[in-house]
Amino acid sequence: MLKLKDIHLGTTDAKNELLNGSPEEMRRFENSFVVPPALNVDNYFNKNKYYVVGLKGTGKTALLRYISIKLDQEENTLSAFVLFKSEVDEDLRKDFSKAARIQVAEDNASVFDGNDFEPVWRWFIYRKIVEFTQSLDAQAFQRNDFLSEFEAIVSSECISKKENRGISRLIPNIRKGNIEISKSPKLGLEFDWDENGRAKVNFNELVRRADQAFERLEIGLGRLNIFFDELELNYQTKKQYQRDSYLVRDLIVSIEKLNSVSKRKGYNVCLYAAIRSEVLNSVDSLGKEINKPIADFGSAILWNRPGLDATQQPMLHVISKRINNAREEHGINFLSENELWQQYFPASIHGKKPQVYVLHNSWYRPRDVVRLLISVQDQYPDEESFNLQVLEAIRKAYSTASWVEITEELKAKYRAADIDGIKYLFYGYRQIFTVGDLVDRIEKVEKDHVETESLFKNHDIKDVVKDLYRIGVLGNINQKGDRIRFSFRGDDEILFEHNLFIHNALKAHLSIFE
Structure with a gap:
């Protein structure tokens, strides 16, 4: 008989299900994924949509990961993730501020005096694209003089050994509005070079040159996908919160503009972003009308389907699919929805159907359901079902974890x-x-x-x-x-x-x- 410890329920954070990137992890994740209701995932494959909006825990990361897995199954396709919360730490966010020629306020300042992050984001994205173009795995652009010029401009910055590590190398080091670059035969730019073959140039001018070079690229055979996730705000201080709001706002705008260029030029390149609803509400008041591109090129994840009986709510498929996957892996027969709930859950919990109990103890988010079942699995791994006794026993632990979340x-x-x-x-x-x-x-x-x-x-x-x-x-x-x-x-x-x-x-x- 299948025990709870034999059921792969996943994790509360989708990215942790794919830490190793092994074929087994990919297969299991793809097989257990449930597409959110009323969301046409094909629109993301064909680049008609590229923003995902939803509350924390609704499955935005899972959706991006699923899209990347499906896209990478195509020949000559390469994808990468940029995790704003975990990869772009406080020091890097300060570097963004400096790069945008923003005077970073003191920690006790009440107002954030900032302007425009768009040039820095474009430079960041261009450098990420160059990483792709220099890879043999995928070529979205033809390898010719136009690509060489683009790569030379974007790679021209003089980067120290300290800066040439991780994501920090993608952020320009700007002093007084200028960036130091190295001379290259492929650069095609005339500046006042010193005896070491270096020159200080206006950063915004260099970004404009990169914009022009990007639009001269010619279409190749491959596809490039860059996914931005964990777009969250820091509220340790008011100036950090304001700065992060501007960062997220201008990333949203930059994604829309570069995707627009790619569509117009026919490039097989797409930038994607998952945006929490509360973050979107915070940055929407900062100007630049981000609501329009979000409405045109985004979809909201909403699991609750009004009018449907509780037993038919789409979120419950997350449970049944993962249990049936485990049964299949152990050579046990597939169960229908009704059979599965009868076998693995009590007939009623506090006078309610088990489906109703699960939904009413969740916020209609897959993360809540997974957390509830994992709480049982962790404490009662040798049980054969989510019976009334074990559900009652973990109620306090689940409640505490839910409050934190x-x-x-x-x-x-x-x-x-x-x-x-x-x-x-x-x-x-x-x-x-x-x-x-x-x-x-x-x-x-x-x-x-x-x-x-x-x-x-x-x-x-x-x-x-x-x-x-x-x-x-x-x-x-x-x-x-x-x-x-x-x-x-x-x-x-x-x-x-x-x-x-x-x-x-x-x-x-x-x-x-x-």
């Missing part, structure tokens, strides 16, 4: 101490209440918790409630208790005149009373 989204706006203040507000409280009840609650809690007191000195209660509704900590519930509204189920705006409701999955961690 869901409040990560608040870091785009709130300090760590503020998030603690929010937790203290609800800890030991009840599940259903009004905004007025919360106002009274604040007066009591802030006497014991300075974090809550500080939070509401800087933030209005209704703004906090709005943010908690947006990320799914809170929902609305009617007087009868038979109608619940959540943002992740398509109810965009909170109704302040209705009762508020703390998400079921958070009750155990917050010690919520019934």
Whole structure:
């Protein structure tokens, strides 16, 4: 009999499923992937779409990885990922600022004095493309004098040994608006070269030369794909948050412009990006109208399908597909959806169908479902099903992990101490209440918790409630208790005149009373 430890449930972060890049990992990931509902993945293969938008944990990374795997199965195709959060660390983000001729404010500055990151992003992307063109695995452009000139311009910067490592080599080292370059016969540019064959040139002028050279390239046989993921904001200080907002905004704009050039010229090159919804909301107010390219060339991942019975919700296919894959690997027969739920889950949990229980303890995100099942698998590996006893036993651990995960989204706006203040507000409280009840609650809690007191000195209660509704900590519930509204189920705006409701999955961690 198949035991829980024999089921490959994956990881809560899709990139960790492909750490080794082995054929076995690729095959397993591809076989277990469930395409989000109402999303036509072919639009990403044929370059009609290249932005993926969604809340944290909805499967943006998984979708990009799936697209890259399918594309790389084509001959002469090469793909690469740039992970903004983990690869572009704080020091590199400061380098971006310097490269964009931005005066980096002191840590205690209240305003970020910045301008345009687009030239730096284009240079970054051009250098990434040159990495491809110098590879024998794929050639999207013909190997001729035009390509040699483009490579010479983009590779002309003098880079020290210290800078010539990892992703840092892709960011230009600019001083007073100039960049130091080395003379090359293929460069085709006349400057005042010194005796060492070096010259200092205006960076923006060099980027314009690279733009012109890029448009002269001729189409080759291969395809290049660059995926930008983990576009998150840093809120350690206000100036970091503002800087990161400009960085993400200008990356979105740069991707659209370079993809537009590639389409116009017929190049088989495409840049992709996964963007968290809350990040998009933050950068949308900074100008440049990023909402238009996102609307035209992006898709939102929404797993909840209104009108469908709980047992038919697409997100549940993530569970059944992974269990059936494990059965197939062990030579055990395939089960239908109904048979699988009957065999691996109890008939009811607290009076509800198991499918309803799973959905109501999630935010309709694959990451939640995977986390729930992995919590059981880790503690009860030799069990043969997700029975009632084990689901009850891991409720607290799952609730705590869910709180950590869901409040990560608040870091785009709130300090760590503020998030603690929010937790203290609800800890030991009840599940259903009004905004007025919360106002009274604040007066009591802030006497014991300075974090809550500080939070509401800087933030209005209704703004906090709005943010908690947006990320799914809170929902609305009617007087009868038979109608619940959540943002992740398509109810965009909170109704302040209705009762508020703390998400079921958070009750155990917050010690919520019934």
